[in-house]
Amino acid sequence: MKKKKIKKLIFGNLGFLIGFVVLFSPGLLGLSIVDASAVKAALSLTLGIMMPAGMVAYNYKTISQKNDVKLIGTNQYSVEGIRQEMKHYLGSGVFGQVARASLDELDKCEKMQAGVDEVLDRKFEKGSLTYQKFDSIAKAAQDTILANMVNMLNRMKVIDDGVYARLQNYKHDDIPDDIQIQQLELYNKNIAAVKEKRNQNEGLIYKLDELRIELAASEAVDAAGIKAYAEIDTLIKQIEYYQN
Incomplete structure (x- = not known):
């Protein structure tokens, strides 16, 4: 796997994890599916399903993505x-x-x-x-x-x-x-x-x-x-x- 693709996977997954921590940690936004507010509980459930699914989709797309083939111009080299x-x-x-x-x-x-x-x-x-x-x-x-x-x-x-x-x-x-x-x-x-x-x-x-x-x-x-x-x-x- 190309280094560029590995970096993309690392930083992408790190972004998902940070977002998850910010959204669901009690000391931060503290979203929870058992929240007293029906709106917050529904939002928590939706995000709790969508974020892992998005993370899986992102990883699959990144791994399966073909590397760009960039040819070198005959007079553009060193x-x-x-x-x-x-x-x-x-x-x-x-x-x-x-x-x-x-x-x-x-x-x-x-x-x-x-x-x-x-x-x-x-x-x-x-x-x-x-x-x-x-x-x-x-x-x-x-x-x-x-x-x-x-x-x-x-x-x-x-x-x-x-x-x-x-x-x-x-x-x-x-x-x-x-x-x-x-x-x-x-x-x-x-x-x-x-x-x-x-x-x-x-x-x-x-x-x-x-x-x-x-x-x-x-x-x-x-x-x-x-x-x-x-x-x-x-x-x-x-x-x-x-x-x-």
């Missing part, structure tokens, strides 16, 4: 925003491992970017064409990794762990198998796409590290002399091509 979204899936049976790997990739991506920046600052004049060329390819790789994670999160948001578990056991219920098989195939295709994006990110992070090491070791002062530059550019173009 590293920290993605990190927080990924943390929500650490306990997921379907995407727990993907979330852990992605959080690790975020950390590695930041370290690789910082490493490339450090080498560029040391070897080239900041603002020079060579500096800008290497800096832009490293930034493009990072942007592609983050865009991939946004795509992953939007796919992850529409897969419900409970529904997926039920679909995997479709032979044991009364719902037509052919419908559930199609739905299971759809879910599996979506899950595979998420894992493919994760693999793409791992490849880009590796190439960023390779770029950092090549830049540090090479005497080349042009992108043509750095193999990782062309490989990162090719990877980014492939990812963009298949995403469109």
Whole structure:
């Protein structure tokens, strides 16, 4: 159960209990079904029935309420925003491992970017064409990794762990198998796409590290002399091509 839903249940039930105490405690409003006043006695009886019923209805509605699926806009994300979204899936049976790997990739991506920046600052004049060329390819790789994670999160948001578990056991219920098989195939295709994006990110992070090491070791002062530059550019173009 989501933390937001648990908080809603706690505070909602607390509100009901406080209201009950205020209404029926002798030191406060002191309502009672045996009150000498017929009006107060009737009101006490009505509230005594309605409040517990309302509490049960509130709990049922809160527990059964589906979580809102809020997709992330392609250009409306930040590293920290993605990190927080990924943390929500650490306990997921379907995407727990993907979330852990992605959080690790975020950390590695930041370290690789910082490493490339450090080498560029040391070897080239900041603002020079060579500096800008290497800096832009490293930034493009990072942007592609983050865009991939946004795509992953939007796919992850529409897969419900409970529904997926039920679909995997479709032979044991009364719902037509052919419908559930199609739905299971759809879910599996979506899950595979998420894992493919994760693999793409791992490849880009590796190439960023390779770029950092090549830049540090090479005497080349042009992108043509750095193999990782062309490989990162090719990877980014492939990812963009298949995403469109």
